[in-house]
Amino acid sequence: MKNKITVTTCLTLLSVLFFSLNCFGAVICLDPGHGGPGTTGCGALYPPYMEKALNLDVAGRVKAELEAAGHTVYMTRTSDVSMSLEERAIYAKSVNADVLISIHFNSSGPHDKHGTEVWTSAFGTWYSTGLALGRSIISQFEALGFESKGVKTKLGSKGDYYGLIRNGVALGIPSVIVEQCFIDNPGDRAILDGRGTAALAHADAAGIISFFQSDAGKAITAGSVTPTTIPVPAAAEENKASEQDAAAVLSGNAPAGAPERDVPAQPAPQVSKTKYGFPVDANGNVTYTDTAGGQEVFTAGEWTKLLANWSYTEDPEYYLRTISAKDLRTILEK
Numbered sequence: 430m431k432n433k434i435t436v437t438t439c440l441t442l443l444s445v446l447f448f449s450l451n452c453f454g455a456v457i458c459l460d461p462g463h464g465g466p467g468t469t470g471c472g473a474l475y476p477p478y479m480e481k482a483l484n485l486d487v488a489g490r491v492k493a494e495l496e497a498a499g500h501t502v503y504m505t506r507t508s509d510v511s512m513s514l515e516e517r518a519i520y521a522k523s524v525n526a527d528v529l530i531s532i533h534f535n536s537s538g539p540h541d542k543h544g545t546e547v548w549t550s551a552f553g554t555w556y557s558t559g560l561a562l563g564r565s566i567i568s569q570f571e572a573l574g575f576e577s578k579g580v581k582t583k584l585g586s587k588g589d590y591y592g593l594i595r596n597g598v599a600l601g602i603p604s605v606i607v608e609q610c611f612i613d614n615p616g617d618r619a620i621l622d623g624r625g626t627a628a629l630a631h632a633d634a635a636g637i638i639s640f641f642q643s644d645a646g647k648a649i650t651a652g653s654v655t656p657t658t659i660p661v662p663a664a665a666e667e668n669k670a671s672e673q674d675a676a677a678v679l680s681g682n683a684p685a686g687a688p689e690r691d692v693p694a695q696p697a698p699q700v701s702k703t704k705y706g707f708p709v710d711a712n713g714n715v716t717y718t719d720t721a722g723g724q725e726v727f728t729a730g731e732w733t734k735l736l737a738n739w740s741y742t743e744d745p746e747y748y749l750r751t752i753s754a755k756d757l758r759t760i761l762e763k
């Protein structure tokens with residue numbers, strides 16, 4: 430009799446445990462950033478590390494750990510294929526994801542930046558959810574020895590600057606980009622080399638699991654978070670107007686009474702600038718200066734070819750700027 434009671438109690442406890450696990454199990458869409466043939470779509474590149482492959486490696490390990498903890502996990506890509514940011518968000522929506530988590534590694538021109546950062550939406554509940562999830566992940570990376578660069582937001586003319594986040598929240602999914610560490614920084618790299626991708630994946634998984642055990646995470650799986658309506662930015666038209674004004678001032682054709690803009694004086698031979706301000710001469714040659722002061726002159730054709738390496742993003746030059754002048758020349762010679 431005593432045995433029978435014990436068995437019944439055990440079975441009851443097991444079923445309660447199973448129910449709770451199931452109850453709090455989230456649907457998580459992992460997005461291994463970048464992907465695609467050759468150096469196009471490789472993301473950060475710092476031999477022997479190629480970001481697209483590292484992202485895939487880590488995401489696969491995170492998936493296994495999350496599944497073992499009772500969550501349902503999907504991945505936007507499981508091989509080296511290129512996908513647009515919008516396609517990634519649409520895929521997350523198609524699997525009914527509670528969150529979209531994009532896995533990345535970082536790099537910087539002068540190789541002096543380090544630490545873990547998480548990007549999320551700047552708006553309302555998208556922000557509060559991303560902040561809680563991001564903090565949970567970052568604290569695990571701090572335990573590995575990485576410095577926290579915090580949970581950040583960035584705005585562009587379309588609202589949230591990063592396309593993955595913008596497309597994700599537009600489809601109703603809280604979205605974050607995890608920049609785990611800088612693959613080109615000696616300090617970060619020592620931890621990555623020493624601990625391996627398994628340790629980083631474990632940090633991601635532990636952060637995600639603990640988020641879904643928190644009130645913020647439970648609210649997401651319970652569907653009790655009211656999604657924030659994101660305002661359509663009025664800034665887009667204004668920026669366009671200000672760019673036109675600036676161009677007019679630069680060319681000396683500013684209309685009378687046009688507002689003064691903060692346009693720096695330019696040397697005479699220069700006819701224009703690239704998006705992020707690299708001088709373009711009359712023949713279309715671009716003088717590129719990296720953040721460490723390294724300089725290369727690229728022909729118009731070379732510049733177009735370089736930008737094509739980041740054509741999967743909405744802002745190729747933004748990414749190109751993080752690469753040293755010397756490395757850009759090397760990419761062209763490949």
Ligand SMILES: [Zn+2]
Nearest residue numbers: 462472533534
């Ligand atoms: Zn990346």
